[in-house]
Amino acid sequence: MADSLADSASNPGHAGDDPSRRDFIHIVAAAAAVGGAAAVAWPLIDQMNPAADTLALASVEFDLSKVELGQEVTIAWRKQPLFIRHRTPKEIAEAVAGDHADLKDPQTDADRVKAGHAEWLILLGSCTHLGCVPLFGQGEYGGWFCPCHGSVYDTSGRIRKGPAPLNLVVPEYAFLNDKTVKIG
Template structure:
């Protein structure tokens, strides 16, 4: 009676010169092809989450503040949002520093909202923290509210000279974006 012997050795016809079986090559090729296909599908999905070119172009802006007179403010745009840059007078600085921060709805000092040595430059987003309206007070002749800063005409929020909320429905001070002075006359926002 004949017995069948089973061995783990591959059939010599299936093994190439390098010792790799055709089945192993096909498995490696199939997994590689599937991996490349997965990358081809996933890459566009992940890439579409990156910011668009127009947003990247506005990631930071530089503003020349040399022409802003003391007591004057300008409006500019950064990331499609208005930004107020105000050159505070000595009187406005004194008024802001005279307020006890503990008495405010959103406590903050002027020094916390400006850069050291540049306390006269107040830079804030021009977006009311109540419902996102643009407050008045940066333009010539615009009402500045009861506290000499900004006034939001939508629902009556009043901000002081340090852009801190003092009256009205807004819950927070006007937001101070990240900025730095590139020189004595140029500020970089973002």
């Protein structure tokens, strides 16, 4: 044993005693381990991305000329109902008058529609309480009524009564021209 200690002391180029070589081996081993972990984790993470058919539904264009004044159309968007309502001047006036009411989720009518397009109200058709689909024209505020638990929304889709905590959701949308809207 004394001979081997003497040999390593007399031979400073021996692989076991070179700290820079040992550090290099540790760095390479750690890099290989990280690379291997990433190679295993990437397919698991990537499979959580939405499928191509779901991405295709991420946005939808709708022809507004199909909706007469006072009508509402319900379309499917992202597997949810979407209300497109062509509001009458009376409905708009009622919505604006409700801006100063005592609201659970305060929001003005102007915040819920695009400037210059107040006659168009676009909402996700899912009650914010438990996701039921509210019915139009059956609530006491002229808007929507959720028959499941009694939430009542006004003509701007704002919660006025019942257990729903929030207004009906206004999705991102933009008017491409006077006849077409792009949602999403």
